[in-house]
Amino acid sequence: MNSDVSLTPLSEARAGSLLSVERLEGNEAVCRRLREVGFCEKAEILLLSHRGQLICQVCGTRLALSQQLAKKIWVKSHQLSS
Amino acid sequence: MNRSKYYAVVGNPNSGKTTLFNALTGLRQKVGNYPGVTVEKKAGFFIGQHGEKIELLDLPGSYSLSAHAPDERVTRDVLLGLRNDTPRPERILCVIDASHLERNLYFITQVLELGLPTIVALNMVDLAQAQGRRVNVEKLSQELGVPVIPSQATRKETLLPLKLALSRAEIERSSWSPQLPATLLRAIDGIAAIWPHHEEHSLEPDPLLRMKSLLLLAAPAEDMMLLAEEMNAGKALNIALAQRMMLDRDLPSWREVLVARRYERITTLCQAVQGEGKMTSYSTTHYLDEILTHPCWGWLAFLGIMGLMFLSIFVIASYPMSWIETLFELSSDFIKELMPSGDLRDLFVDGILAGIGGVVTFLPQILILFFFIGLLEETGYMARAAFLMDRVMNKVGLHGKSFIPLLSSYACAIPGIMATRTIENSNDRLVTILVAPLMSCSARLPVYTLMITALFPGNSISIWFKGTIMMGLYLLGTLAALAFAWLFKTTMFPGEHSIFLMELPPYRMPSMSHILLQMIQRASLFLKRAGTVILGISILLWFLVSFPKSSSSSSRESSKSHFYEEVTVTSQKADQLEHSYAGYLGHLIEPIIAPLGFDWKIGIGLIAAQAAREVFISTLAIIYHVQHDEENPSSLSTTLLKETRSTGAPVYTPLTCLSILIFFVLSMQCMSTLAVVRRETNSLRWPLFQFCYMSGAAYLASLLVYQGGMLLGFH
Numbered sequence: 103m104n105s106d107v108s109l110t111p112l113s114e115a116r117a118g119s120l121l122s123v124e125r126l127e128g129n130e131a132v133c134r135r136l137r138e139v140g141f142c143e144k145a146e147i148l149l150l151s152h153r154g155q156l157i158c159q160v161c162g163t164r165l166a167l168s169q170q171l172a173k174k175i176w177v178k179s180h181q182l183s184s
Numbered sequence: 185m186n187r188s189k190y191y192a193v194v195g196n197p198n199s200g201k202t203t204l205f206n207a208l209t210g211l212r213q214k215v216g217n218y219p220g221v222t223v224e225k226k227a228g229f230f231i232g233q234h235g236e237k238i239e240l241l242d243l244p245g246s247y248s249l250s251a252h253a254p255d256e257r258v259t260r261d262v263l264l265g266l267r268n269d270t271p272r273p274e275r276i277l278c279v280i281d282a283s284h285l286e287r288n289l290y291f292i293t294q295v296l297e298l299g300l301p302t303i304v305a306l307n308m309v310d311l312a313q314a315q316g317r318r319v320n321v322e323k324l325s326q327e328l329g330v331p332v333i334p335s336q337a338t339r340k341e342t343l344l345p346l347k348l349a350l351s352r353a354e355i356e357r358s359s360w361s362p363q364l365p366a367t368l369l370r371a372i373d374g375i376a377a378i379w380p381h382h383e384e385h386s387l388e389p390d391p392l393l394r395m396k397s398l399l400l401l402a403a404p405a406e407d408m409m410l411l412a413e414e415m416n417a418g419k420a421l422n423i424a425l426a427q428r429m430m431l432d433r434d435l436p437s438w439r440e441v442l443v444a445r446r447y448e449r450i451t452t453l454c455q456a457v458q459g460e461g462k463m464t465s466y467s468t469t470h471y472l473d474e475i476l477t478h479p480c481w482g483w484l485a486f487l488g489i490m491g492l493m494f495l496s497i498f499v500i501a502s503y504p505m506s507w508i509e510t511l512f513e514l515s516s517d518f519i520k521e522l523m524p525s526g527d528l529r530d531l532f533v534d535g536i537l538a539g540i541g542g543v544v545t546f547l548p549q550i551l552i553l554f555f556f557i558g559l560l561e562e563t564g565y566m567a568r569a570a571f572l573m574d575r576v577m578n579k580v581g582l583h584g585k586s587f588i589p590l591l592s593s594y595a596c597a598i599p600g601i602m603a604t605r606t607i608e609n610s611n612d613r614l615v616t617i618l619v620a621p622l623m624s625c626s627a628r629l630p631v632y633t634l635m636i637t638a639l640f641p642g643n644s645i646s647i648w649f650k651g652t653i654m655m656g657l658y659l660l661g662t663l664a665a666l667a668f669a670w671l672f673k674t675t676m677f678p679g680e681h682s683i684f685l686m687e688l689p690p691y692r693m694p695s696m697s698h699i700l701l702q703m704i705q706r707a708s709l710f711l712k713r714a715g716t717v718i719l720g721i722s723i724l725l726w727f728l729v730s731f732p733k734s735s736s737s738s739s740r741e742s743s744k745s746h747f748y749e750e751v752t753v754t755s756q757k758a759d760q761l762e763h764s765y766a767g768y769l770g771h772l773i774e775p776i777i778a779p780l781g782f783d784w785k786i787g788i789g790l791i792a793a794q795a796a797r798e799v800f801i802s803t804l805a806i807i808y809h810v811q812h813d814e815e816n817p818s819s820l821s822t823t824l825l826k827e828t829r830s831t832g833a834p835v836y837t838p839l840t841c842l843s844i845l846i847f848f849v850l851s852m853q854c855m856s857t858l859a860v861v862r863r864e865t866n867s868l869r870w871p872l873f874q875f876c877y878m879s880g881a882a883y884l885a886s887l888l889v890y891q892g893g894m895l896l897g898f899h
Contacts, residue, residue: 130404130439132683135608137443138248139685140287144444150470153479155574157688161287161447164469166571168583168684 110179113172117152121177128174139165141175188229188237190271191303191350192262194295195279196288197245198564198689200307202226203698204279204337205242208347213705224602225270232351241273244605249294249399253608263298264396266414275355276302282312282319282334283690285458289450293360296328299391301355304332305346312458315467320457327453329358338695362446367435371427372397380418400424402442469564469690476568486572489565493556497549497595497626504548512541527730535726538802540719546798547707549626553595554706555699562694567686574684580666581673583684586616590665593623594658597857599706601864609682615672617864618874621857622665624658624849627797631848632657634801637821639841661849664881725792725799728766766791780847780886781840783829793853800848839898843890851882 109124123145126133140160141147148159156172158165195201206213209228226242243262244255251260258267265272278295280288296302304325312319325332333349336342349355364372375397396415401424403411412421431438475481516537523529560566566588574584585607593600600620607613624632636650761767770788777787785804793800805820827835852858852875861871 131407134250134402134404134439134443135252135683135685137440138250138290139687140290140447142444142447143437143440145447151473151477153477155571155684157473157477161290162284163287164473164688164690166567166574166584166684166686166688168574168578171683171685 108178109176111173112149112156112158112175112177113169115149115152115177115179117149119149120146120180121149122146122180123175124178125176126174127176132171132174136171136175146180147177188239189232189275189350190239190273191241191275191277192273193240193242193277193279194259194263194291195245195307196247196281196284196291198687199245199279199281199284199288200337201245201279202242203695204305204307204335205240206698206701207337207340207343209240230347233348234351236351238347238350240277241270246291248291249395250402253606254610254613255605260399261414263295264392264415273300276300277350278302278304280304280306282306282309283315283317285312285317285319286450286454289453290446293328293362293446293450294395296330296358296360297362297391298395299357301357302330303346303349303355304328304330306332306334307337309334310336317458324453324457327456328360330356362449364445365435365441367431368438368441371401371431374427375401375420375423378418378423379420380416397424398442401427402439467690469688472691473568473688476565477571482568482572486569489560489569493553494594496556497552501548501552505545508545508547509541512537512544516541530730531723531726534729535722536719538722540715540722544711546626547710549629550595550710551703551707553592553626554599554703557592558699558702559694562692562699564689564691567688570686571688576666578684580670581677582612582615582669583682585684585686586612586669589616589620590623590662593620593625596625596627596710597621597623597854598860601857601860604864611673611677612682614865614870615669615677617861618672618870618877619665619669621852621854621874621878622661622668622850624661625797625854627854628657628848630798630801631793632845634804634821634824635841635845635848638824638836639838639845641821641825657845657849660846664850668877668881725766725795728769729761729764729803731765732763733760761788779891780883781837781843781890783835786835786844790847790853793848795853795855797848797853837898839890839893842893843886846889847882847886849882850878850885852878 112121115121123141123143125143126136126141128136137143140163145160149156150159150164151157154169156167156169158167193201193205205226205228208230210230212230213226213228224244227239228242229237229239232238241262243259246256246259248256249260249263251257261267262270262273263276276295276298278292280292292304306319306321306324309319319334321332321334331349331352333346334342335346372394376393379393379397396417397420400408400411400415400417400420408421408424411417412424417424435441476485516533519529519532519537523532557566560569569591570584570587572584573587577583577586586604588606589600589603591600592603597620600623601617604613604616604620607616632654636653639653640650766788767784769791770784773787773791774782774784777790782790789800789803792803801820804824824836825834829835858871858875861874862868865871
């Protein structure tokens with residue numbers, strides 16, 4: 103299904119990593135909601151914490167989301183520039 | 185003479201919108217409800233520079249005009265002029281949190297595209313500056329095409345420039361556009377051209393129609409029909425459906441582009457006015473969250489905060505509560521002396537004063553609870569509590585956001601049900617509303633106190649043990665709420681997973697004046713309800729207890745002994761009760777409640793408590809010849825223990841007391857809550873269902889406890 107091997111679901115990303123959103127799964131309403139809060143394709147996000155639920159920095163604000171929802175967000179990992 | 189100006193105040197949640205609204209209008213506010221939904225409608229005004237009235241309407245905080253939750257829908261409908269009860273605003277005041285410019289601008293640019301005269305209040309400029317993200321206000325104003333005024337809602341002296349701007353006779357309209365690709369623009373214009381509207385056909389469709397067309401085009405397929413109906417789209421719906429098919433073919437990623445283009449433009453704008461933000465800088469909020477959302481330390485902090493809250497509600501509130509009780513007793517004594525004895529005096533003292541007094545007594549508890557809830561919300565902790573509880577709520581099919589209404593329901597189910605408006609998923613919201621009254625509210629507290637005292641008479645049992653029993657009852661109610669939530673989710677809405685997505689706002693120092701203002705508003709709402717609903721029910725109840733007049737009560741004989749008179753009055757009351765409509769009803773339902781260990785007198789108490797739970801206590805007090813003395817409930821409980829059945833066996837055995845307790849934990853005995861649920865769900869079906877399932881569960885549980893106990897040899 104997923105041809106690009108470098109893509110992983112957000113639910114499997116490590117805390118502290120800088121990611122870019124590549125693809126969204128799920129129905130129209132869920133995708134629209136995710137995009138509008140900032141999980142839009144090509145958006146850069148920072149995964150701050152990952153203990154069951156996740157906390158991400160998106161558009162300068164902190165968003166909490168469930169593991170289930172994070173499975174629908176496919177991301178690509180960036181190297182953190184220090 | 186200047187015409188008054190009417191502004192709608194819009195912004196993201198946590199943008200400081202309500203604080204700014206409060207700072208501008210002060211106490212010149214009117215708080216009400218939008219008809220049909222429990223979303224609060226707040227309007228206020230201030231006097232502008234030229235002596236004109238400037239009216240402000242505080243709309244619920246929103247993230248997008250697409251409106252995912254009921255409160256966001258209210259904002260959308262008012263801005264689009266879809267609500268009959270609220271006129272479409274002529275002007276808009278946008279509130280932006282300068283420290284979260286990018287997030288805030290998504291919604292604000294949508295609002296700008298409506299083409300109304302708009303002023304932007306750039307809030308929390310101090311915070312943004314402290315983070316090293318100074319905003320170039322002039323540049324921002326230039327880019328957006330409307331006046332941008334820096335302000336700090338927490339400091340009133342910074343508000344003058346904003347007030348001046350709001351008084352201006354003419355205000356610019358923005359020409360902002362997200363610069364969508366030509367294919368999408370054509371699709372939107374195509375829909376707008378067909379849209380039925382009153383004005384003469386013009387070549388350029390007006391911005392409002394374009395926004396409506398955009399919202400209809402982008403709506404999820406399942407919502408399109410309803411949305412088209414709400415917006416009076418008429419034939420435009422068919423065009424929108426056709427355009428979607430064409431877009432799917434020509435520009436398959438159009439849904440993504442619609443949002444992405446807007447964000448791209450916003451990002452460019454932010455870089456121009458604020459410079460590039462660093463993604464990886466950790467804030468104080470981050471380090472606090474490391475502790476407060478931690479699976480172990482987070483829970484310890486959570487339990488500590490909850491414990492402190494309950495302790496305050498039960499311990500601190502007891503002092504002002506006893507003062508209020510004394511006040512009502514004194515005024516009832518005063519009326520007794522002032523008025524000649526008769527039905528009118530009885531109506532005032534036994535009906536109105538007793539009824540209203542019983543409810544107003546809870547005001548201190550409700551104020552303390554709202555203080556805590558205000559504090560939790562203001563500091564940003566509430567979102568963390570919901571975050572922690574998400575895992576527990578997940579087990580029953582709900583998510584963290586449902587926890588906030590349930591928490592509020594410990595004080596009263598009504599504000600709890602009002603708090604469900606932020607839950608996006610309508611089924612989740614319904615389930616939360618249905619189970620919220622199972623959380624033990626403060627009206628159950630006096631019943632619990634009395635029955636526990638009757639259960640363990642004397643001083644043989646320590647206060648701590650009684651306290652533990654009390655906490656057990658609260659736990660039972662909470663577990664029942666979770667169990668029923670699970671049952672409803674799995675049977676009524678199977679296989680549905682709702683999404684948990686919530687902003688964690690930065691921690692902030694709470695503004696005490698804001699919390700205080702909210703407490704005053706809540707208190708006045710509560711007192712207003714007490715003055716209307718409870719007043720009516722109290723009068724009705726008094727009537728049922730006092731009529732028809734029994735023969736003995738008509739022969740009032742004056743007595744020399746004061747003590748003797750009291751005894752006669754109370755025994756008259758008891759005799760009156762047995763022959764009143766209420767007494768008749770009590771005997772009528774006795775066969776039904778006898779298997780639970782209840783006699784007809786408890787039956788009357790239960791019928792009376794149907795209106796409001798705390799009425800149970802005052803009813804029992806009248807029934808058992810006791811002079812009503814709430815300051816010392818043991819006198820009532822001692823009388824209860826002496827009460828015997830016709831067989832000579834005591835009525836209030838430990839088993840009966842336990843059965844009453846279980847009944848009150850689970851049963852739905854609150855007319856006001858049912859009325860709110862009726863308004864909330866817009867149907868009679870759900871409050872009726874709620875009443876039936878809770879009463880049924882209470883009956884079954886009490887039956888099980890009483891009959892099971894009897895079988896095991898308890899009495």
